[in-house]
Structure formats: structure tokens, C-alpha cells
Amino acid sequence: MKRMLRRQRALADYTLAALSRRWGKNLALISVFSLVVFVVASAMLFSAALKREADVVLQSAPELIVQRMVMGRHEMIEADAVAALAPIRGVMRAKGRLWGYFYDASSGANYTFMVPDDPALVPGPGEAIIGEAVPRARGLDWAGAPLFLSRRSGDLVKFAVAKVLSADSALVSADLVLMNEADFRDFFEIGPDVFTDIAVTIRNPREIGTIIAKAEKLLPAARFITRDEISRTYQKLFSWREGLLVALAGAAILAFAIFAAEKASGLSAEEAREIGVLKAIGWDTRDVIAMKLWEGALVSVGAFLIGTVLAYGHVFLLGAALFAPVLKGWSVIYPEFQLAPHIDGLQLSTLFLITVVPYVAATLVPIWRAASADPDRIMR
Amino acid sequence: MIELQSVTKLYNEGRPNEVRALGPVDLTIERDAVTVFKGPSGSGKTTLLSIVGCMARPTEGRVILDGKMVSGLPESFLTEQRRSTFGFVFQRFNLIRGLSVIENVMLPSAPLGEPFAAVQARAADRLARLGLGDKARTPVEYLSGGETQRVAIARALINDAPVLIADEPTANLDTVLTHRFLDSVAELRAEGRTVIITSHDPRIWDADLVNAVVEMQDGQIAGVFA
Amino acid sequence: MSQRPTTAVFASFAALGLAFGAAGLHAALSGPAQAARMTASARLVGQVGLTDLALFTEARYARHPSMADLHTAFQDNPMSFEHFPAGSFVPLPESLGQGRLGFSEAEVAR
Numbered sequence: 001m002k003r004m005l006r007r008q009r010a011l012a013d014y015t016l017a018a019l020s021r022r023w024g025k026n027l028a029l030i031s032v033f034s035l036v037v038f039v040v041a042s043a044m045l046f047s048a049a050l051k052r053e054a055d056v057v058l059q060s061a062p063e064l065i066v067q068r069m070v071m072g073r074h075e076m077i078e079a080d081a082v083a084a085l086a087p088i089r090g091v092m093r094a095k096g097r098l099w100g101y102f103y104d105a106s107s108g109a110n111y112t113f114m115v116p117d118d119p120a121l122v123p124g125p126g127e128a129i130i131g132e133a134v135p136r137a138r139g140l141d142w143a144g145a146p147l148f149l150s151r152r153s154g155d156l157v158k159f160a161v162a163k164v165l166s167a168d169s170a171l172v173s174a175d176l177v178l179m180n181e182a183d184f185r186d187f188f189e190i191g192p193d194v195f196t197d198i199a200v201t202i203r204n205p206r207e208i209g210t211i212i213a214k215a216e217k218l219l220p221a222a223r224f225i226t227r228d229e230i231s232r233t234y235q236k237l238f239s240w241r242e243g244l245l246v247a248l249a250g251a252a253i254l255a256f257a258i259f260a261a262e263k264a265s266g267l268s269a270e271e272a273r274e275i276g277v278l279k280a281i282g283w284d285t286r287d288v289i290a291m292k293l294w295e296g297a298l299v300s301v302g303a304f305l306i307g308t309v310l311a312y313g314h315v316f317l318l319g320a321a322l323f324a325p326v327l328k329g330w331s332v333i334y335p336e337f338q339l340a341p342h343i344d345g346l347q348l349s350t351l352f353l354i355t356v357v358p359y360v361a362a363t364l365v366p367i368w369r370a371a372s373a374d375p376d377r378i379m380r
Numbered sequence: 381m382i383e384l385q386s387v388t389k390l391y392n393e394g395r396p397n398e399v400r401a402l403g404p405v406d407l408t409i410e411r412d413a414v415t416v417f418k419g420p421s422g423s424g425k426t427t428l429l430s431i432v433g434c435m436a437r438p439t440e441g442r443v444i445l446d447g448k449m450v451s452g453l454p455e456s457f458l459t460e461q462r463r464s465t466f467g468f469v470f471q472r473f474n475l476i477r478g479l480s481v482i483e484n485v486m487l488p489s490a491p492l493g494e495p496f497a498a499v500q501a502r503a504a505d506r507l508a509r510l511g512l513g514d515k516a517r518t519p520v521e522y523l524s525g526g527e528t529q530r531v532a533i534a535r536a537l538i539n540d541a542p543v544l545i546a547d548e549p550t551a552n553l554d555t556v557l558t559h560r561f562l563d564s565v566a567e568l569r570a571e572g573r574t575v576i577i578t579s580h581d582p583r584i585w586d587a588d589l590v591n592a593v594v595e596m597q598d599g600q601i602a603g604v605f606a
Numbered sequence: 607m608s609q610r611p612t613t614a615v616f617a618s619f620a621a622l623g624l625a626f627g628a629a630g631l632h633a634a635l636s637g638p639a640q641a642a643r644m645t646a647s648a649r650l651v652g653q654v655g656l657t658d659l660a661l662f663t664e665a666r667y668a669r670h671p672s673m674a675d676l677h678t679a680f681q682d683n684p685m686s687f688e689h690f691p692a693g694s695f696v697p698l699p700e701s702l703g704q705g706r707l708g709f710s711e712a713e714v715a716r
Contacts, residue, residue: 002493003492003493003494004493006493006494006495006496007490007491007492007493009496009610010486010489010490010491010493010496011490012612012615012616013490013610013611013612014487014490016611016612016615017478017479017483017611018479021478021479053644053647054659056648057644057647057648057651057659058648058651058656058657058658058659059648060648060651060652061651061652061656061657062655062657065657065673074673097655101666101669109663110663110664110665110669112660112663112669114654114655114656116653116654116655117652117653117654118652118654120653121654133660165650166646168643168646168647169643169646169647169650170660171647171659171660171661172647172650172651172656172658172659172660173647173650173654173656174660174663175663175669176660178654197673199655225657225672225673229672230658230672233671233672233696234659270477273474274476276474277470277474277475277476278476280468280470280474281468281487281488281535281536282459282462282463282491282539283459283488283491284456284459284460284491285455285456286456287490287491298615298619301619302618302619302622305619305622305623305625305626306622308626308629309622309625309626309629312632312633316632316633326691327661327662327691327695328691329662329664329689329691329692330664330689331662332663332664333660333663335660335661338643340636340637340641340643341629341632341633341640342633343629343630374435374436375436375459375462376435
């Protein structure tokens with residue numbers, strides 16, 4: 001056992017001494033390799049954490065949303081519909097929701113105005129509760145600064161800021177402006193008997209299909225969105241294409257594969273001669289292959305470790321700073337959110353396999369012939 | 381004692397460019413002696429040397445090493461046999477460029493799994509005895525021809541091989557270095573090692589310490605002189 | 607005598623392994639605090655009645671992907687966002703939902 005370990009270490013010594021002869025080139029190779037792993041691992045960790053966050057947080061979303069559709073577009077729904085839905089058997093509660101968008105010309109940001117469902121959270125008249133990004137977008141981040149909103153030129157509405165929502169929930173609340181129902185209707189100049197849509201609470205989630213079937217008869221023009229559909233949207237959010245990141249990473253992987261294949265498989269005459277020398281001075285085919293295995297493993301495992309550790313730091317300690325611009329796009333408001341650190345063993349193993357196995361194979365395959373050639377070749 | 385019985389070696393066997401490089405030859409090489417294979421290039425002496433040194437397997441015939449038939453052994457056993465019996469000094473020395481002198485000397489012991497410190501001490505000792513103690517850390521490409529050869533000898537002896545095989549060792553050396561090489565051979569001989577050399581250099585085969593000269597011509601043994 | 611090359615390299619690997627372990631440890635240790643944070647977020651979602659993340663605020667129809675209009679100009683597909691970058695991330699809905707926008711299999715069969 002000890003002898004075996006010593007043999008392995010001696011072979012690794014040789015590999016490293018041989019690699020260090022072209023240290024600049026090999027360092028560049030490891031850096032590029034680590035960078036590719038870093039990008040892919042960052043994308044994996046980031047999207048997995050985002051999916052998990054969405055999954056947990058949106059568990060509290062309304063079970064069923066009923067919207068009125070006109071010409072394929074979402075329209076305000078009448079209060080009558082609330083009254084129609086409430087008596088359906090299995091419906092615990094049907095309540096009109098009020099929410100809408102406001103484009104703030106002064107900052108160029110889109111806010112989401114909403115009337116909270118929970119009476120405990122409803123602000124008083126002339127007051128608003130705002131998300132953490134709203135003062136940021138307006139450049140007014142001192143405490144107690146009121147919120148002035150202009151709907152058209154010459155118009156100014158003032159809200160006192162009752163509270164700024166904690167940055168801990170920024171991912172769901174960054175762009176919110178919460179106010180009471182009267183202020184909301186007043187601000188958007190809508191009548192008292194319409195709602196944006198209706199949130200329905202259901203006693204037994206398994207009855208949701210039956211309830212929708214009954215509700216469809218009562219409200220033939222409505223659209224029904226279940227919480228399952230909402231969470232499915234978010235489960236698929238990043239796994240569909242994993243977006244531009246993975247597309248970019250894909251190109252990088254391809255470029256690296258070409259580079260690595262060229263580097264690893266192009267067995268130079270010099271290298272073939274060295275393998276001949278090693279065989280001639282008493283190395284076995286197995287020794288040569290074990291030596292090359294060390295080379296492939298040290299480079300690829302090293303790159304994997306460097307890449308994933310950096311990716312972890314990037315996603316969970318630096319808030320995925322490199323991905324923010326990609327997700328942000330044209331948005332003026334972008335939440336300063338943190339993600340719950342989470343390492344998915346299966347995902348990481350997959351990444352490990354796709355990093356290490358191809359590279360080790362690419363280093364081994366070309367030397368196979370040289371390693372099994374007769375040792376006396378070197379003398380001829 | 382190494383015995384060859386009607387050994388032949390064909391290269392590119394069965395193909396149009398098939399070459400009979402050797403044989404059939406019968407030969408006995410004594411232990412504790414210095415044997416020289418002489419002959420012009422292409423006479424088959426290097427082929428003979430690689431078969432004697434278990435580097436290549438004969439196409440036909442038998443190789444018997446200390447009473448053991450080695451010509452039929454599978455590769456891994458043959459490698460093991462070779463490792464424990466022979467040390468090689470190649471014509472172009474074949475040191476690994478970019479590695480230091482001592483790293484090169486220690487290379488043959490890498491697959492053996494001996495303690496690193498022991499191997500290192502042994503290598504340093506070999507180098508010191510060959511007058512290269514201060515060059516241990518020098519990359520081999522900065523050595524002179526004579527130094528390179530002595531490094532190759534140190535490498536050949538790192539595993540304490542009882543038989544040293546040298547292929548045209550003096551082809552690139554001047555008279556002074558050739559004499560120094562012969563001194564090294566005399567020392568090895570005194571240590572009780574067997575030395576087998578191929579050469580077309582008269583300075584070698586005329587040397588007093590040579591016990592036997594095998595003359596090669598066209599893949600055949602033209603004569604053995606003791 | 608100087609060091610063997612493996613000494614430094616194996617030490618770096620050990621350090622990398624430790625960093626890797628530290629990442630795992632960090633994830634495990636921050637678990638409870640993060641779970642509490644997510645619970646608080648989930649409570650806010652319930653209190654306000656939210657349905658979506660505030661990740662894409664560039665256009666009003668992108669803010670609520672799950673509530674989106676199925677009918678907006680210049681879309682590649684009637685159900686996709688043409689807005690960058692939301693449209694690159696948000697997939698088409700799997701089904702049209704249980705609303706009146708499509709025929710159910712039972713209706714087609716009839």
C-alpha cells in the first residue's frame with residue numbers, strides 16, 4: 001500500500017516536472033479551463049438557487065387567480081364576479097385584487113402598485129410602503145423622504161413613506177409601492193366596483209379542477225391561473241434554455257474543447273520520444289499511463305475546484321455580480337437580492353464528470369500507442 | 381550468464397518491407413566480464429543488444445537469462461526482469477530535457493515505489509562518485525557531452541543493475557573523455573558488474589579491460605574473440 | 607535538497623479542497639438564517655398577495671410572467687415575450703392553462 005502510494009507520488013512528480021517545463025502554456029490552459037468551469041458552475045448555482053427561492057417563496061401566492069380577458073388582453077374585472085365566485089362549494093374566500101403598473105418618468109422606472117391583501121399591512125391615507133429599489137431608482141435614499149409621483153405634466157401626488165420593505169425580500173418586493181384601496185383607486189382614477197383580478201382561496205387544493213370547471217360556467221370569458229401554473233413558470237424559468245449564459249458558456253466550452261483536444265491529442269515527436277525513453281529505462285506501459293492520468297487529473301480536477309469555488313463565491317458572496325447586467329437588461333429597477341447558498345450534489349457531480357472525464361480521455365487516448373510500443377524503438 | 385539460442389529478429393514482419401536485422405545467432409555472454417559487440421553500422425549489433433537487454437523480443441529463438449527463459453514472457457514481466465537486471469546508456473544518452481540532472485537520474489526508480497529520500501540519496505551518491513555532485517540541480521541541456529554521458533551512466537545504475545548496457549557510448553566523445561569512460565567501466569567491472577558495449581570505435585575494443593569481442597556483420601556473428 | 611514538485615501542488619490541492627469544503631460549510635451554516643429570510647419573504651408574498659418575482663421590471667408585461675397578456679405586439683410566438691432579456695429566460699407556458707383560450711382534449715374529441 002505504502003509502496004503503491006510512493007509509486008503514484010513519484011509518477012506525479014515526473015508529470016509536474018514535465019508540465020512545469022512549459023509552465024506558461026500550461027498555466028494558461030488551467031486558467032482558461034477554470035474560467036469555463038467558473039461560468040458554467042456560476043450559471044448552474046445561480047439558476048438552481050433562484051429556482052429554489054421562487055419555489056419556496058411563491059408557495060404563499062394565491063391558489064387561484066381569476067382574470068377577465070378582452071381581445072386576449074387582461075382587463076379589469078367587475079365586483080359582481082367576486083360575488084359570483086364566493087358561493088362556489090370549496091371556495092373559502094374570493095377577494096378582488098388591486099394592482100397595476102406605474103411608469104415613473106422622472107426615474108424611468110416601472111413600479112408595481114398594489115393594495116396589500118393583509119389588513120395589517122395596509123398603509124394609512126396618503127401613506128405608502130415601498131420596496132427597497134424604489135428610493136434607489138429615484139436617487140432619494142435618505143430616511144423619511146416622501147414619494148412624489150407625477151401622472152402627467154403639472155400633476156404631483158405625494159405619499160409619505162410609512163416603511164421601506166426589507167432588502168431581505170427584495171427578490172419579490174423591490175419595485176412595490178403599497179397603498180390603501182382608496183388611494184389606489186384615486187391615483188389610477190378607477191371606479192369603486194372594478195378590480196384588477198380576483199384571488200381565490202380554496203379549502204382543499206385537490207378540488208381546484210372542479211372549482212375551475214364550475215367557475216368557467218359562471219364567468220365564461222375569464223382566465224384562471226393556478227398556483228401550480230405560477231410555480232411551474234418559475235421552475236421552467238431558467239431550465240428552458242438557461243438563457244444566454246449557458247449559450248455563451250456553450251460557445252466557450254466548444255472553443256475550449258477544440259483547444260484542449262489540440263493541446264492534449266497533438267502528441268509531439270518530442271513527447272513520443274520521451275515516452276520511449278521512459279519505457280527504455282524500465283517504465284511499464286501502466287507506469288506511463290498512470291503518469292499521464294496524473295497529468296489529466298491534476299489539470300482537470302484543479303480547474304474544477306478553482307472554477308467551482310470561485311463560482312460559489314461569485315454567486316453567493318458577491319451576489320452574482322457578473323450575471324446581474326444580463327438579467328437586468330433594460331430594467332431600471334433591479335433587486336439587490338441575496339440567494340440562499342445551496343449546493344446540489346447531483347448537479348455538481350455532473351459538472352465534475354463533464355469537466356474531468358473528457359479531458360483525461362483527451363490526454364490518454366493519444367499516448368496509448370506510444371505507451372504500448374516496444375521499448376527498443378528508442379535505440380533504432 | 382546470458383544465452384541466446386538461434387535468435388533471429390525481423391522488422392516489419394510479413395510486410396513487403398520486411399528486414400532481417402539479425403540472425404540466426406547463438407551467443408553466450410559471461411557474467412562479471414566486459415563484452416564488446418563490434419561491427420559497422422547496420423551490422424545488427426544494436427538489435428542484438430536490445431534483445432540481450434530484454435528490450436525487444438526475438439522473432440524466433442530463445443533468450444535465457446541466468447537459466448530462466450525470458451523470451452516468452454509477457455511485457456510486464458519482461459519489464460520487471462529488465463528493471464532488475466539491466467541499466468542502459470543510449471547512444472544519444474536520451475536524457476529528458478528540461479528536467480534537472482538528479483531528476484533524470486532518479487527516473488528509473490519512479491515505478492518502484494521506494495522511499496523518495498533513499499532514492500535521492502542514492503542518486504546524489506552516484507553523481508558524486510562520477511564527479512557531478514555540484515551539477516545535481518542543473519537542467520540536463522546545460523551539460524557538456526562528457527557530463528551528459530556520466531549522467532546517463534548514473535541513471536543506468538540507480539537501481540543497482542548488475543548488468544550495464546551501453547550503445548555506442550563513445551561515438552560523440554574525444555580521446556580524453558573516451559579514456560575517462562573506460563575508467564568508469566573499469567570501476568564498474570571492479571564492483572563486480574557485467575558490462576556490454578556496442579562500438580565501432582577501436583579505442584574501446586582494443587582496451588585491456590575488455591574480456592570478449594563479438595564481431596558482427598550483416599546480422600550474423602562473424603567471430604568471437606576472447 | 608529542494609522540494610519535490612508534488613509537495614507544493616498537493617498542498618495547493620489540499621487548500622482548494624478546504625476552500626471547497628468551506629463553501630459547503632458556509633452553505634450549511636447559513637442555511638437556518640436563509641430559511642428564516644425565505645420564510646419572511648414567503649409571508650410577505652402571502653400578505654401582499656404577490657404572484658411573481660421582481661426580476662424583470664423593464665416592461666409592464668414582463669413584471670408578472672405568470673400573469674402575462676397572451677397578446678402583445680411583435681412577439682415571435684403569441685405567448686413569448688419579445689423583451690430582452692426577459693424573453694430569453696422566460697419559456698413559453700407549458701399549456702394555455704385551464705382558461706377559455708384553448709380547446710381541451712375532451713372538447714376536441716367530441
